[in-house]
Amino acid sequence: MHELPQQLANGLILGAMYGLIAIGYTMVYGIVQLINFAHGEIFMVGGFGALTVHLALPDGTALLLALPLMILGGIAAAVAIAVAAERFAYRPLRGAPRLAPLITAIGLSIALQQAVWKWYPDAKKARVFPQFKGESLKILGATVQRGEVFLLIAAPLCMLALGLFVARTRTGRGMQATAQDPDTAKLMGINTDRIIVIAFAIGATFAAVAAVAAVAAVAAVAHGLKYGQVDFRMGFITGLKAFTAAVLGGIGNIYGAMLGGVVLGVAEALATGYIEEIPGMSQFGGGSWKDVWAFVLLILVLLLRPQGLLGERVADRA
Amino acid sequence: MTALLEVRGLRVAYGKIEAVKGISFTVNAGEIVTLIGTNGAGKTTTLRTLSGLLHPLAGSIRFDGKPLTRVPAHRIVALGLAHSPEGRHIFPRLTIAENLQLGAFLRKDTTAVAQDVERAYQLFPILGERARQPAGTLSGGEQQMLAMARALMSRPKLLMLDEPSMGLSPIMMQKIMTTIAELKADGTTILLVEQNAQAALTLADHGHVMETGRIVLSGTGPELLGDTSVRKAYLGED
Ligand SMILES: Nc1ncnc2c1ncn2[C@@H]1O[C@H](COP(=O)(O)OP(=O)(O)OP(=O)(O)O)[C@@H](O)[C@H]1O
Ligand SMILES: [Mg+2]
Numbered sequence: 213m214h215e216l217p218q219q220l221a222n223g224l225i226l227g228a229m230y231g232l233i234a235i236g237y238t239m240v241y242g243i244v245q246l247i248n249f250a251h252g253e254i255f256m257v258g259g260f261g262a263l264t265v266h267l268a269l270p271d272g273t274a275l276l277l278a279l280p281l282m283i284l285g286g287i288a289a290a291v292a293i294a295v296a297a298e299r300f301a302y303r304p305l306r307g308a309p310r311l312a313p314l315i316t317a318i319g320l321s322i323a324l325q326q327a328v329w330k331w332y333p334d335a336k337k338a339r340v341f342p343q344f345k346g347e348s349l350k351i352l353g354a355t356v357q358r359g360e361v362f363l364l365i366a367a368p369l370c371m372l373a374l375g376l377f378v379a380r381t382r383t384g385r386g387m388q389a390t391a392q393d394p395d396t397a398k399l400m401g402i403n404t405d406r407i408i409v410i411a412f413a414i415g416a417t418f419a420a421v422a423a424v425a426a427v428a429a430v431a432a433v434a435h436g437l438k439y440g441q442v443d444f445r446m447g448f449i450t451g452l453k454a455f456t457a458a459v460l461g462g463i464g465n466i467y468g469a470m471l472g473g474v475v476l477g478v479a480e481a482l483a484t485g486y487i488e489e490i491p492g493m494s495q496f497g498g499g500s501w502k503d504v505w506a507f508v509l510l511i512l513v514l515l516l517r518p519q520g521l522l523g524e525r526v527a528d529r530a
Numbered sequence: 531m532t533a534l535l536e537v538r539g540l541r542v543a544y545g546k547i548e549a550v551k552g553i554s555f556t557v558n559a560g561e562i563v564t565l566i567g568t569n570g571a572g573k574t575t576t577l578r579t580l581s582g583l584l585h586p587l588a589g590s591i592r593f594d595g596k597p598l599t600r601v602p603a604h605r606i607v608a609l610g611l612a613h614s615p616e617g618r619h620i621f622p623r624l625t626i627a628e629n630l631q632l633g634a635f636l637r638k639d640t641t642a643v644a645q646d647v648e649r650a651y652q653l654f655p656i657l658g659e660r661a662r663q664p665a666g667t668l669s670g671g672e673q674q675m676l677a678m679a680r681a682l683m684s685r686p687k688l689l690m691l692d693e694p695s696m697g698l699s700p701i702m703m704q705k706i707m708t709t710i711a712e713l714k715a716d717g718t719t720i721l722l723v724e725q726n727a728q729a730a731l732t733l734a735d736h737g738h739v740m741e742t743g744r745i746v747l748s749g750t751g752p753e754l755l756g757d758t759s760v761r762k763a764y765l766g767e768d
Pocket of ligand 1: 547567568569571574616725
């Protein structure tokens, strides 16, 4: 029997990471109706960008000093890839049947994995990532690793910054207008191409923060995710989960993405901890079934509330 | 008079289907010019091409002395051409105030923008009363007022209105027409597309009748109002 507070904390941490990545899926979808399946790989590239900075720093640099630089390195790498993908892979396909960019996204996802595997030094195996040393913390009866605290701080801060950006700035308003009616946005003088690039860049920034946070957080949150290291496949299943979170929360809604992430993370943690306690379900518990339960949850939500938790039924007057 | 807008031999197609088949007309500064015609005549297509949302097959567009044909849509409003599209197209999940702000997206003179917002509320008091509500909650007629007010927020030299009276009650319709006349009196040049030919021709200095992509008849407002074929086809007389 696992302690409930611990399971909830694990779920929250995992969910915060899903949420950060889910924001990228949801923003891009909200503006260009494209499911950017390569977004999980943008997250992975963010991890490698941060690793590169870590390797370039002198040995023994305190992690607290190195972390901001590593985040910047991760963001730079992730944003560069995301913006290039938009410009050269997706933009030429705008206006094409929806299947074309979707297939391109899947191809790009595989290409990015293979590129890192082939060209990043020693990336054929997982590469060790620096970790916070020192005692874990006790918060409300749950043990939280130092690296996880970073994630718990970063996620709400990122959300708040994004919320203010979208609601209060001119570019943010241009973004909402472009999402709601791109042609009319152009009539207002909004350069919608630029807005789309910004959406990709923001998504990539969040994914990079999530990547650094995820790998800075020490293991034991969930079995499937190998924290404390980066590898070229790390974006695949995590990206799929984050996409699930975006759909769960209501695709297109940035707060929904974070909520969906947290709901998914908590559900996964609870399923891992408690399903096997239910009589007759003992073989369906534990870490190996958690991905299954995550997708069962997705299917249930889609059946009962197809627009997602915070999604709005599109009922605009014509 | 100087031609503010000069369209020559404009042809526009959707794929292989040519919707506008070589039309020419001019709009002089200070005038109201109207395009009328049956459904599918190509009026909306013409306006969408002028504002850069569609690209012409052939022909030239000159606005305020400059060619427009290769200017991207988001640059055109900066030149002084505003377009209130058919079917209103307000931003439903943004508030009324935010919709108006978007109409002034490129303007840097924030105090003058605030004054123009106030002016819009005077023109259409309902917009002021509901300023903080999502625009999608407005009635169809109210949305039409918002679309028109939003287009005015850029302080355009030429305002293009595509069926501003669509779906309006006779009283609202009258109100919109009065507003158009007032805008003209203030010096705004207007290109008006209307199904309500009677109302449009009464206001217009010049009118053009479109049929299947061509201008088939042109004249002053009173001339067209008096034309028997126009009265038959568009004013329901026999
Ligand atoms: N997106 C489109 N794709 C293909 N054909 C189109 C498209 N939009 C309009 N058309 C066609 O182009 C022609 C002109 O349409 P347009 O909307 O310009 O007419 P209109 O004069 O504005 O008509 P209405 O009075 O009904 O608004 C029509 O035959 C229409 O079916
Ligand atoms: Mg039309």
